Amino acid sequence: MSRHDVTLTVNGQRLSAETDARTTLVDFLRDELRLTGTHTGCEHGVCGACAVILDGRPSRACLVFAVQADGAEITTVEGLAPSPDSLGILQDSFWEEHALQCGFCTPGMLIAAHGLLAENQDPSDEEIRDAIGGNLCRCTGYKQIVDAVRLAAERMRKANVPGPGQ
Amino acid sequence: MTDFRYIGKKRRPSEDRRFLAGAGRYVADLSRPGMLHVALVPSPYPAATITNIDTSAALALDGVNAVLTGDELAAASEPLMVGVDAPKVIRYPLAVGRARYVGEWVAAVVADSRALAEDAAELVEVDYDELPAVHDPEEAVEPTSTPVHPAHGSNILFRRQFVWGPVEERFSAAAHRIELRARWHRNATVPIETFGVIAEWNAATGLLDVWASIQMPKFPDQIARALRLPGNAVRVHFDVDVGGSYGVKRGIKHAVLAGHLARTLGRPVRLIEDRLENMRGGDMQGPDRIFDMAVAFDDDGTVQALKIRALDDAGAYTGRAPLQLGKPVGAIVGPYRIGAVAYEPISVTTNKTPQEAVRGFGQAPTNFALETAMDRVARHLGMDRLDLRRKNLLRHDEFPHTIPSGSTYDSGDYHTVLDKALRAAGFETLIAERDAARAAGKIAGVGVSCCLEPSGGNSAFEPLFNPKNETTTWMESCTLKIDLNGAIVAGMATSTSGQGHETLVSTVVGEVLQRDPDGIRAIHVDSLNALPGNSPVGSRMAIMLGGAAAGAAERLKADLIAIAAHNLEVPVEQCEYRDGDVHAGARSMSWAQLVEIAHRKIHRMPPGMQPGLQASFVMDVPTGGGLPTEDGRVQMYPCYAFETHIVTCEIDRVTGKVSLGRYVVGHDCGTMINPDIVHGMTYGGIAHGIGAALYERFTYDDHGQLIAGSFVDYLLPSAHEVPDIEIVDHCTPSPLTTFGQKGSGEAGYLGAPAAIASAVNDALAPLGVDIATLPMTPPDIADLIAAAEETE
Numbered sequence: 001m002s003r004h005d006v007t008l009t010v011n012g013q014r015l016s017a018e019t020d021a022r023t024t025l026v027d028f029l030r031d032e033l034r035l036t037g038t039h040t041g042c043e044h045g046v047c048g049a050c051a052v053i054l055d056g057r058p059s060r061a062c063l064v065f066a067v068q069a070d071g072a073e074i075t076t077v078e079g080l081a082p083s084p085d086s087l088g089i090l091q092d093s094f095w096e097e098h099a100l101q102c103g104f105c106t107p108g109m110l111i112a113a114h115g116l117l118a119e120n121q122d123p124s125d126e127e128i129r130d131a132i133g134g135n136l137c138r139c140t141g142y143k144q145i146v147d148a149v150r151l152a153a154e155r156m157r158k159a160n161v162p163g164p165g166q
Numbered sequence: 167m168t169d170f171r172y173i174g175k176k177r178r179p180s181e182d183r184r185f186l187a188g189a190g191r192y193v194a195d196l197s198r199p200g201m202l203h204v205a206l207v208p209s210p211y212p213a214a215t216i217t218n219i220d221t222s223a224a225l226a227l228d229g230v231n232a233v234l235t236g237d238e239l240a241a242a243s244e245p246l247m248v249g250v251d252a253p254k255v256i257r258y259p260l261a262v263g264r265a266r267y268v269g270e271w272v273a274a275v276v277a278d279s280r281a282l283a284e285d286a287a288e289l290v291e292v293d294y295d296e297l298p299a300v301h302d303p304e305e306a307v308e309p310t311s312t313p314v315h316p317a318h319g320s321n322i323l324f325r326r327q328f329v330w331g332p333v334e335e336r337f338s339a340a341a342h343r344i345e346l347r348a349r350w351h352r353n354a355t356v357p358i359e360t361f362g363v364i365a366e367w368n369a370a371t372g373l374l375d376v377w378a379s380i381q382m383p384k385f386p387d388q389i390a391r392a393l394r395l396p397g398n399a400v401r402v403h404f405d406v407d408v409g410g411s412y413g414v415k416r417g418i419k420h421a422v423l424a425g426h427l428a429r430t431l432g433r434p435v436r437l438i439e440d441r442l443e444n445m446r447g448g449d450m451q452g453p454d455r456i457f458d459m460a461v462a463f464d465d466d467g468t469v470q471a472l473k474i475r476a477l478d479d480a481g482a483y484t485g486r487a488p489l490q491l492g493k494p495v496g497a498i499v500g501p502y503r504i505g506a507v508a509y510e511p512i513s514v515t516t517n518k519t520p521q522e523a524v525r526g527f528g529q530a531p532t533n534f535a536l537e538t539a540m541d542r543v544a545r546h547l548g549m550d551r552l553d554l555r556r557k558n559l560l561r562h563d564e565f566p567h568t569i570p571s572g573s574t575y576d577s578g579d580y581h582t583v584l585d586k587a588l589r590a591a592g593f594e595t596l597i598a599e600r601d602a603a604r605a606a607g608k609i610a611g612v613g614v615s616c617c618l619e620p621s622g623g624n625s626a627f628e629p630l631f632n633p634k635n636e637t638t639t640w641m642e643s644c645t646l647k648i649d650l651n652g653a654i655v656a657g658m659a660t661s662t663s664g665q666g667h668e669t670l671v672s673t674v675v676g677e678v679l680q681r682d683p684d685g686i687r688a689i690h691v692d693s694l695n696a697l698p699g700n701s702p703v704g705s706r707m708a709i710m711l712g713g714a715a716a717g718a719a720e721r722l723k724a725d726l727i728a729i730a731a732h733n734l735e736v737p738v739e740q741c742e743y744r745d746g747d748v749h750a751g752a753r754s755m756s757w758a759q760l761v762e763i764a765h766r767k768i769h770r771m772p773p774g775m776q777p778g779l780q781a782s783f784v785m786d787v788p789t790g791g792g793l794p795t796e797d798g799r800v801q802m803y804p805c806y807a808f809e810t811h812i813v814t815c816e817i818d819r820v821t822g823k824v825s826l827g828r829y830v831v832g833h834d835c836g837t838m839i840n841p842d843i844v845h846g847m848t849y850g851g852i853a854h855g856i857g858a859a860l861y862e863r864f865t866y867d868d869h870g871q872l873i874a875g876s877f878v879d880y881l882l883p884s885a886h887e888v889p890d891i892e893i894v895d896h897c898t899p900s901p902l903t904t905f906g907q908k909g910s911g912e913a914g915y916l917g918a919p920a921a922i923a924s925a926v927n928d929a930l931a932p933l934g935v936d937i938a939t940l941p942m943t944p945p946d947i948a949d950l951i952a953a954a955e956e957t958e
């Protein structure tokens with residue numbers, strides 16, 4: 001089986017590894033780059049647990065081969081915080097609202113919400129539900145997630161932060 | 167009861183932080199040096215004799231280490247646990263000689279990577295002779311049906327007729343009787359993380375290390391027994407974060423298989439299910455039940471007696487599946503004052519995926535059946551649904567209340583909770599809006615349910631369903647120490663799958679020791695270091711782990727007071743403990759001083775006291791300890807939380823699609839340790855209940871093939887299907903627990919399916935049709951509407 005070099009810019013860092021053509025982006029991130037914050041839930045593109053920001057847009061890393069993503073810029077959950085010992089506004093809002101339980105879908109939820117808030121700084125609840133509608137959560141019933149994204153948007157507006165930054 | 171310092175207050179759960187940083191530590195995130203990967207060869211047939219397994223092509227592939235068959239594994243291990251007295255229903259992790267359901271593991275392939283293992287699994291050639299199969303539980307219950315396990319002799323795993331109270335007399339005397347059938351199809355909690363396990367054998371120490379996404383009582387003991395190892399040769403690491411479970415992550419067959427492979431290959435072995443393996447061969451499907459019920463009642467709506475026959479399809483093997491018919495015995499009359507019940511639970515085998523524990527352990531289907539019956543009684547009498555419930559709901563002054571099947575309900579205030587929820591929902595307005603929608607040609611309904619959540623999980627259904635099993639304790643433990651620097655560490659004997667046990671323990675310990683919970687570290691100790699526990703099943707941890715943590719903290723507090731009293735030379739009774747310091751009149755000793763003495767200055771310790779500050783507490787279930795009476799009465803769980811759901815719906819006349827509108831739940835689980843955690847689990851339980859009511863079903867075709875084995879055809883509710891839910895809290899403390907808490911891990915799920923069915927049936931009532939089968943899918947409802955309109 002042929003091996004391929006794949007180079008990605010992940011959370012601002014240029015990282016390379018060799019992999020099989022059939023390796024998905026999520027497996028590449030987890031197994032080759034050891035970034036295990038991104039999860040696999042269904043591996044058929046439904047649950048959203050594997051979501052990452054791929055060249056600016058939330059994308060399902062289980063539906064992309066690593067070789068297809070060669071050269072791409074990627075943000076994973078590990079890249080959402082300003083530093084390893086702090087949380088970003090969005091993450092902190094999830095904590096404040098307890099918008100998670102087991103935490104398994106949480107990275108994907110954060111990525112989906114991050115994508116929304118980058119484009120819409122004052123989303124309605126309907127727009128929040130649309131944005132996370134492709135991410136399945138079995139613990140929360142979504143309510144505290146919607147509350148958290150609303151809170152994050154409000155905090156960012158008050159802090160005059162453009163988008164879901166820090 | 168309200169003067170708590172930390173309990174019941176807003177507090178950010180400590181475990182949330184690592185998950186938000188992407189720093190959770192789930193089993194698939196772990197890697198061991200030299201680790202190998204497993205893929206499984208599934209049976210394509212629901213029933214077949216395995217005549218030959220040719221592994222040569224698979225073994226010839228580069229990177230393949232081993233292929234294991236059922237015969238080899240069976241020779242080297244003991245069968246897995248059977249929950250009832252059915253010793254001939256033998257089960258190993260891999261099929262032995264005969265496959266009994268589609269997806270059953272027939273062989274396991276071990277390779278350098280998961281991808282290679284999957285490649286090799288496709289090269290394993292298995293020859294089968296297909297056998298007759300049984301798919302329908304109503305066929306399986308007949309003595310003429312083809313037995314799934316010929317050695318067992320029939321498909322009946324368990325059947326018993328319980329009669330509690332004067333059932334026949336009351337049926338004869340009652341003014342009215344109705345009969346009904348309610349059908350609960352197979353669903354499960356389907357966590358987003360599949361089950362996974364890593365096993366590593368160290369031949370030099372004779373120790374098997376296991377990391378698993380586990381929620382299973384007595385998991386280490388079961389692995390050890392199956393692998394013929396002493397218990398102290400298995401170390402389960404409970405500090406693995408579990409990506410959701412809600413009952414199903416039992417994984418014993420996975421762990422035994424991985425443990426055996428690790429031991430024989432001398433390398434760490436990882437088995438992580440993919441989604442299809444999880445849904446089909448992972449053995450994690452839930453109850454699958456047909457209720458045939460009869461209700462006897464008076465003109466005024468007083469329900470006199472119930473008869474319930476519950477036929478449950480356990481699938482191809484029995485683990486604890488039949489016991490899911492047993493737990494509801496503890497709340498078999500729901501929140502109602504019903505004095506006589508006949509209950510006939512029947513568990514049968516079929517050629518389907520074996521059933522596993524699901525949130526509520528059989529109580530949600532039972533609650534759905536009970537509430538369906540209550541709605542039918544109201545309709546029969548032309549009586550308001552709420553009036554009927556109020557007529558039968560237990561009153562606040564009737565507690566403690568013993569039900570006919572032997573359990574005593576601890577406390578409750580059902581009428582108040584119902585009234586509060588109705589007020590919050592604006593029930594009259596909801597009815598007016600429904601009527602306006604109907605006048606505009608729409609199909610609209612309002613649903614109500616009143617349900618119990620038994621909590622504090624013991625295992626009294628084990629002796630009830632198996633006289634050879636005399637289990638009467640279901641303990642939980644906590645270890646606690648204060649270190650030299652005065653920091654507190656608490657250890658629990660379990661892993662956590664989202665319930666916030668670290669926050670529970672730190673809050674409770676902080677409450678007792680009057681120290682800030684944020685500074686208390688709660689950890690998951692491994693099974694060799696842990697004291698006995700039974701995992702977070704049966705809505706038990708607030709009561710049992712919370713109780714054990716409080717018990718250990720009280721012991722440490724007593725030690726601190728004893729040290730202070732000794733040094734201040736006053737009797738213990740004259741000492742007052744405040745914020746960790748101990749005062750005696752104007753004099754006092756600080757936390758730091760007391761800790762220093764305990765760790766360094768035994769000459770200043772009371773004579774006979776051990777150095778250091780450490781305590782442990784093993785708690786038995788309150789009200790536990792009793793064996794069933796001859797007629798099958800037993801105290802099941804100790805505490806009973808109450809929930810009442812109010813939900814509105816509209817149904818599309820053409821497609822049959824149900825859309826939910828307003829959703830209010832009144833909930834009383836006694837004292838809440840952390841309200842955000844309780845509310846979160848309640849919202850999530852309702853979402854899961856919406857799935858059970860409307861979407862989720864493990865559908866099998868007539869040939870026993872699972873045709874809903876992915877998220878494309880097994881539908882989980884998304885943020886679009888789950889409405890904004892409002893919780894109305896009420897607190898009736900339990901008199902049996904440390905802080906008045908009851909359990910709440912199964913909240914929402916236990917009442918939502920019943921309420922949604924009630925709403926749909928209220929909507930359909932003007933058309934003269936009804937439905938008592940869950941899930942109520944769009945085609946089911948569209949067919950009913952079409953049939954009703956044709957009749958018109």
